[in-house]
Amino acid sequence: MSVSSTSTICWSCGEALSSPLLCPSCGKVQPPSLADYFQVFSLPRKLSIDVAALEREFHRLSRRLHPDRFARATAEEQQWSLAATALLNDAYRTLRDPIQRTEYLLKLEGLEIGEEHAGKGKSADRQPPADLLEEVFDLNMQLEEMRMNRKIGEDDPALQADLTKARTRFEMLLAEVDTSLQSEGNRWDEGDEAARTKAASAMAALLDRRRYLRNLVRDVSEALSA
Amino acid sequence: MSEESPNERVVGIDLGTTNSLVAYMEGSQPVVIPGVDGSNLVPSIVALDPVDPENPRPTVTVGNSARRALIENPERAIYSVKRLMGRGLEDVQDELKLFPFHLAEDIEAGEVLRIRLGDKTFTPSEISAYILRQLKRNAERYFGAPITKAVITVPAYFNDAQRQATRDAGRMAGLDVLRLVNEPTAAALAYGLDREKEGVIAVYDLGGGTFDISILKLNDGIFEVIATNGDTHLGGDDIDNLLLAVALDEIRNEHGLDLRQRADAGASAIQALRKAVIEAKITLSSEPSAKLDIELPGGDRYQREIPRDVYEQLIQPVLSRTAAPCKQALADAGVTPDQINEVVLVGGSTRIPAVRALVDEIFQLTARGKHPHTELNPDEVVALGAAVQASILAGSSTTTEELLLLDVTPLSLGIEALGGVVAKIIQRNSTIPASAVEHFTTGVEGQTNVAIHVLQGERELASDCRSLARFDLKGIPPMPAGLPRIEVKFLIDANGILQVSAREQRSGTESQIEVKPTYGLTDEQVEGMILDSFDNAEADFEARQLIEARLEADTILSAVAKAPTNPAWQQISEHEKAAIEAARQHLIATKPGGDLQAIRAATTTLDHATRNFAEKMMEAAVSGAMRGKTMQTASEELTPVADEAEIHAPHPFARAEFK
Numbered sequence: 001m002s003v004s005s006t007s008t009i010c011w012s013c014g015e016a017l018s019s020p021l022l023c024p025s026c027g028k029v030q031p032p033s034l035a036d037y038f039q040v041f042s043l044p045r046k047l048s049i050d051v052a053a054l055e056r057e058f059h060r061l062s063r064r065l066h067p068d069r070f071a072r073a074t075a076e077e078q079q080w081s082l083a084a085t086a087l088l089n090d091a092y093r094t095l096r097d098p099i100q101r102t103e104y105l106l107k108l109e110g111l112e113i114g115e116e117h118a119g120k121g122k123s124a125d126r127q128p129p130a131d132l133l134e135e136v137f138d139l140n141m142q143l144e145e146m147r148m149n150r151k152i153g154e155d156d157p158a159l160q161a162d163l164t165k166a167r168t169r170f171e172m173l174l175a176e177v178d179t180s181l182q183s184e185g186n187r188w189d190e191g192d193e194a195a196r197t198k199a200a201s202a203m204a205a206l207l208d209r210r211r212y213l214r215n216l217v218r219d220v221s222e223a224l225s226a
Numbered sequence: 227m228s229e230e231s232p233n234e235r236v237v238g239i240d241l242g243t244t245n246s247l248v249a250y251m252e253g254s255q256p257v258v259i260p261g262v263d264g265s266n267l268v269p270s271i272v273a274l275d276p277v278d279p280e281n282p283r284p285t286v287t288v289g290n291s292a293r294r295a296l297i298e299n300p301e302r303a304i305y306s307v308k309r310l311m312g313r314g315l316e317d318v319q320d321e322l323k324l325f326p327f328h329l330a331e332d333i334e335a336g337e338v339l340r341i342r343l344g345d346k347t348f349t350p351s352e353i354s355a356y357i358l359r360q361l362k363r364n365a366e367r368y369f370g371a372p373i374t375k376a377v378i379t380v381p382a383y384f385n386d387a388q389r390q391a392t393r394d395a396g397r398m399a400g401l402d403v404l405r406l407v408n409e410p411t412a413a414a415l416a417y418g419l420d421r422e423k424e425g426v427i428a429v430y431d432l433g434g435g436t437f438d439i440s441i442l443k444l445n446d447g448i449f450e451v452i453a454t455n456g457d458t459h460l461g462g463d464d465i466d467n468l469l470l471a472v473a474l475d476e477i478r479n480e481h482g483l484d485l486r487q488r489a490d491a492g493a494s495a496i497q498a499l500r501k502a503v504i505e506a507k508i509t510l511s512s513e514p515s516a517k518l519d520i521e522l523p524g525g526d527r528y529q530r531e532i533p534r535d536v537y538e539q540l541i542q543p544v545l546s547r548t549a550a551p552c553k554q555a556l557a558d559a560g561v562t563p564d565q566i567n568e569v570v571l572v573g574g575s576t577r578i579p580a581v582r583a584l585v586d587e588i589f590q591l592t593a594r595g596k597h598p599h600t601e602l603n604p605d606e607v608v609a610l611g612a613a614v615q616a617s618i619l620a621g622s623s624t625t626t627e628e629l630l631l632l633d634v635t636p637l638s639l640g641i642e643a644l645g646g647v648v649a650k651i652i653q654r655n656s657t658i659p660a661s662a663v664e665h666f667t668t669g670v671e672g673q674t675n676v677a678i679h680v681l682q683g684e685r686e687l688a689s690d691c692r693s694l695a696r697f698d699l700k701g702i703p704p705m706p707a708g709l710p711r712i713e714v715k716f717l718i719d720a721n722g723i724l725q726v727s728a729r730e731q732r733s734g735t736e737s738q739i740e741v742k743p744t745y746g747l748t749d750e751q752v753e754g755m756i757l758d759s760f761d762n763a764e765a766d767f768e769a770r771q772l773i774e775a776r777l778e779a780d781t782i783l784s785a786v787a788k789a790p791t792n793p794a795w796q797q798i799s800e801h802e803k804a805a806i807e808a809a810r811q812h813l814i815a816t817k818p819g820g821d822l823q824a825i826r827a828a829t830t831t832l833d834h835a836t837r838n839f840a841e842k843m844m845e846a847a848v849s850g851a852m853r854g855k856t857m858q859t860a861s862e863e864l865t866p867v868a869d870e871a872e873i874h875a876p877h878p879f880a881r882a883e884f885k
Contacts, residue, residue: 059448063630067659067720071404071619086659086717093656 018042021084022064029065032083036108037091047105047185051096058092099210102181102203105188111204129209132173136216139166146223160224167220170213177210236375236404236620237365238412238612241354241392243308243461244434244574246270247609248361248376250368254625256416256613258606259368261360262778263290263833267605268364270434271296272356273303274343284346288360294844297501300326300493302344306463309435310339310350311395312388312746321459324467326493338747351391351747352755355398359757362399363774367826370771376401377616379608380722381436382408383456383636385682386694387746389723394752404619406721409433410440411633412611413572414449416602418629425567426452428555430585430598431608432548433573435461439552441559441566447628453559453655454636455551462507462575464544469503470496472540473518473528481526495523510537511577538580545584552588558655563589569598576604632657635718642679642688651716654684661717672704676712680724695746697726703733768822775825779817782832786810794842802838809835 008016010023011031018024019042020035038045041057063069065088070081094100103113128136142163149156184206187199238256240247245267249258258266268288273295275285287295295303309321315333322329330340330347340347358378365373378401380392389406396403410429423444431438438456442449474496478484485492485499499520506516510532518530556563569589575581586592602610617626634655640648641664651662666676676699683691702710714728729736747755786806789795795803809832816828 059445059450062448062632066630066632068405068615068618068630072621082659082717082719085720086661089657089660090662093660 019061021088022061027064029070029077029080029084031080033087035087037094037104038108040088040091041095043095045105045108046189047098047102048189049095049101054092054096058088061088098181098185099207102185103207106200106204106207109200111200113204113207127212129212132212135166139163139216139220142166143219143223150223163220163224167217167224170217170220174210174213174217177206177213181206181210234375234620235365235369235371235373236377236616236622237361237373238407238609238614238616239358239361239376239378240409240412240609240612241308241358241378241380241395242270242434242608243306243436243463244270245605246357246361247606248365249606249609249613250365251613251617251623251626254623256610256617258609259365261289261364262367262830265290268357268360269293269305270308270357271303271305272307272343272353273299274346277344286356288356297494297497300497301328301342304341304343304353306435307341307350307353309459309463310341311354312350312385312391313339315339325463326496338751349747349755351395351752352398352757354392354395355755355757358395358399358401362401366771374400374402375404375616375620377405377407377612377619378403379409379412379612380406381431381433381456381458382410382438382440382451382454382633383436383458384408384722385458385637385692386722386724387692388458389721390746393721393723394747394755397752398755398757400757405615406723407612407615407631408438408440408451408454408633408636408722409436409608410438410454410570410572411442411449411451411631412609412615413570413602413607414440414442414444414611415614415629415631416607416611417570417599418444418449423568426559426561426565427568427570428552428566428589429570429572430548430552430576431456431572432575432581433461434575435459435463437461437548437551439548439555441555441561448630448632450632450657451634451655452561453555454634455555455558456636457547457551460544460547461573465507465541465575465578466500466504468540468544469507469537470500473499473503473530476530477522477528481522481524481528483522483524483526485523506532507537507578510534511579534579541578541580545578545581548581549584549588564594568596570607571598571600572604572607574605576600633720633722634658635660635722637682637692638684639694639716639718639724640681640683640688640691642681646688647686648681648683648688648691652718656718658718658722659720661715664714664716666699666712666714667708668702668705668710669707671707673707673710674702674704675700676702678714680716680726694724697728699728701735702730703735705732772820772822772825775822775829776817779813779825779829782829782836783810783813783817786832786836789836789839792843792846794839794846797842798839802835806832806835806839 010017010026010028012028013023013026015023015025017030020033020039021030022028023030041054043049062085065081065084067078067081067085070078073081094104106113142159145156146159146163149159181203184199184202188196188203191199235250237259238249240249247258247266247268249256260266261268269290269292271289271292273287273292275287277284286292292303296305304327306325309325310318310327314337315329315335318327318339321327328342330342333340338349340349341353362373362376376396378392378396380389384392392406393403410431413431414427414429424446425444427442427444429438429440429442431440436456436458437460438454440451440454442451444450474485478486485495502518502520506518509516513534515531515533516537518528518532520528522528566589569585569591571582571585576585582598585598591598614626614629615631617623618629618631621627635652635658636654638650638654639652639662640650643649651664652660666678668676678697678699679688680694680697681688681691682694685691697714699712699714702712709732711731712728713731714726717725717727719725789806809828813825813828813832816824819825
């Protein structure tokens, strides 16, 4: 299957395409598309999305595109339906989640976003944010102590309390990051070219910080519940 | 694909661990298609028939008729083969201790399993294909027309290899498998059909050998799965094995009789005992206690009364293994138990009151004034749902026109990265079809292939996840290290099965991919295992039906011919004997003719006439096995059953309590 379409005309009826996956006139599924996730839903490249409307559109398109609807179609149309539905599902999954949506948009804009993958991200991503260096250093010492205690079966209530307090603090920092992401997102949606560029790099940095904090909270939770 | 007739029937099949069923959408209602014996359930038991010297191709008996072989010739019969689907030798060590599976000796790690029945070996897919072929025949008999298309259900928590093995089985049985549907989702479809429901539902599916929990959102005919979890090796089987192990240990301790060590008669006796504990288990779902009273080899009796509370304590560890997957599914779905509007119970094991109590507790049903849905027969609901999905695909009913299933992949898909860690590329509970694109490059100058290891599972290390396949990207143009940019697209289709394609982007060449499924069969191997089949063309169908009807007649005639030599023959009345003889003569006279319906009718008449005798013979087989005899003549070779030696279970209670 090498046909990829950026075509603006339906292969079947020749009418103009307003949606990349489906012909609005004759309802035929279109060949695999290079559309991005925003285009899949005919949305502007903005971060503020009405998630309820997104779900309705997801259901509407699913009804038309899903492979279940093409069980009796030609092999080619079955293949297109599979590709189109996979793209639709990938797009919906990404756009309905505000963090994934932001990461995706920044990638589309050409920004380097730290990878989630354990394999790729581990070393570079483990660099703590400068303002948290000292705190993180202390925390890691405590975590190490906690693990040692576990190993020899000892319990240190004071340490446990410290760690629980640290977790609360990092969770608070995480919430701050989310608030900042929100306001940078608004700047992106409403600003001019210069404001957008600034917002994009701010968000990229915030996402790195967020990922770091989230791993930290996870590590502490694991140590506390082990 | 294009020349098919527009109204070709698509059936829905539940290929279960314990029982299998075939169903079809009749008008606006799904119905189960009964077998020759009138029963809706075809027990998933396959027995290899004694080899006919004139016909070297193996023939098998499937379903209820194979039950007797399980006791008389356990080395030629198999049950619960679903547990072995898509698995490798190292995965099944625990099962081998608990089930009398006889594997071929020469299987190597990473190979598809082969099971020994008599002196032949079969892959799990081939054995499942025999069950599917029986269901296909039942449907063809019912419709009087060929059936070539089906929807088959699988446990939601089945991985890629288990799904592929199921699809292969369909192909071997001569079925075009239009879709694999997850069992709990199918059940939701069966329930959701006649009600315009909205809201969040949970489907708790505890069957013979598998457990699934699925959380779905129902919205205007769309059934959207939001999370699923489960255990593909947890079910009623485990309860049977537990009760069996307790009984075997008690028999050894009290009667000095270790049935596990008795290779020949022991295997038969264990199967007879297994039948008895299953009956006790079923009784305990409705009665406060059940009795076991079994004559042992040597004439002693093993007698026990099992009160329900003792039974419930005994099986609690098995049941509580369903709680963690339920909690994980709720967490993944982002809902709390009180947000679940309805709970649907599926699978025979949900008849157990203790299971219902557990479900009630997990989902806080009584506390919220709710009851779980059990209106549809829990043994049949999955097949009924499969029929609904079949109708959706066939576009054959206006009732199903507006329905759509959106299912998810149960396990995360990942690739092995440096250091043996797994980089997840598609997260579990992603709606399928789902895809991911990854880029790879070379590490050495002039390198022309790159190996990729694909895994399924949630753990961090590749060695803890399920290996799906190793792909070799070949034909990369020689370039300096790190320069090639190979784009690999992973796509999980609507069946939950992975497809991979790759392209080298700098040269634009399509990389050749050689897929080596870790526990799968190649296309060629599947082709070679396709069951003996007649041409499916309509013209040949009548001829084939006639041949099959005559084969059915032959089977029963040869059984009846041997009847007078069986001790059970003495237990039936002269009147019955005369009726059997009359029916036998009638069938012999009818068989050579070309009237299909007449042959079938005569076969059914003879079958009915011998029903009482068959029951007597079955009882004799059970007690015969217990006395250490088999129904077989002495000349029949009995293979020693070494694998049987180890059946042990934890003993949570002193044996005195199991009285």
